[in-house]
Amino acid sequence: MLSQLEEIKDTLFKYFETRIDLFKIETRDKIERAVVMALYGAILLCIALTVLILIVILLGTFLNKWLDSDYLGYLILLGVFVLKLVIWIVFREKLIQFIRGIIVRFVKVKED
Known part of the structure; x- marks a missing residue:
C-alpha cells in the first residue's frame, strides 16, 4: 500500500511538472508572437511615417510652385x-x- 502511495505521489509530481512546462511553453509562445507583432508594427510605422513625410514635403513644394512662393505652400x-x-x-x-x-x-x- 505504501508503494502505491509513492507511485501516486510520483505520478502527481510528474503531472504537475508537465503542466508547468506546458504553461511555460505556451506563455513563451504568446510572448514571442506579441514581440514579433510589435516589431513588425514598429517597422511598418517607421516606413509609413517616412513615406508620409516625403509626401508632405512634395506637396509643400508643389504648392510653392503653384502659388509662385518660396514658403506659402x-x-x-x-x-x-x-x-x-x-x-x-x-x-x-x-x-x-x-x-x-x-x-x-x-x-x-x-x-x-
Missing part, C-alpha cells in the same frame, strides 16, 4: 496640421474610445 500645410492637432485635442476622449473599440475587436478576432 509649407505655411498652408502647417495650418492644416495645426488644425488637425486642434481637432485631435478637442475630440480626444471620443477618439480614444474609438481606438479602444478597434483594438478590442482586433484582439477578439485574434483569439478566435
Whole structure:
C-alpha cells in the first residue's frame, strides 16, 4: 500500500511538472508572437511615417510652385496640421474610445 502511495505521489509530481512546462511553453509562445507583432508594427510605422513625410514635403513644394512662393505652400500645410492637432485635442476622449473599440475587436478576432 505504501508503494502505491509513492507511485501516486510520483505520478502527481510528474503531472504537475508537465503542466508547468506546458504553461511555460505556451506563455513563451504568446510572448514571442506579441514581440514579433510589435516589431513588425514598429517597422511598418517607421516606413509609413517616412513615406508620409516625403509626401508632405512634395506637396509643400508643389504648392510653392503653384502659388509662385518660396514658403506659402509649407505655411498652408502647417495650418492644416495645426488644425488637425486642434481637432485631435478637442475630440480626444471620443477618439480614444474609438481606438479602444478597434483594438478590442482586433484582439477578439485574434483569439478566435
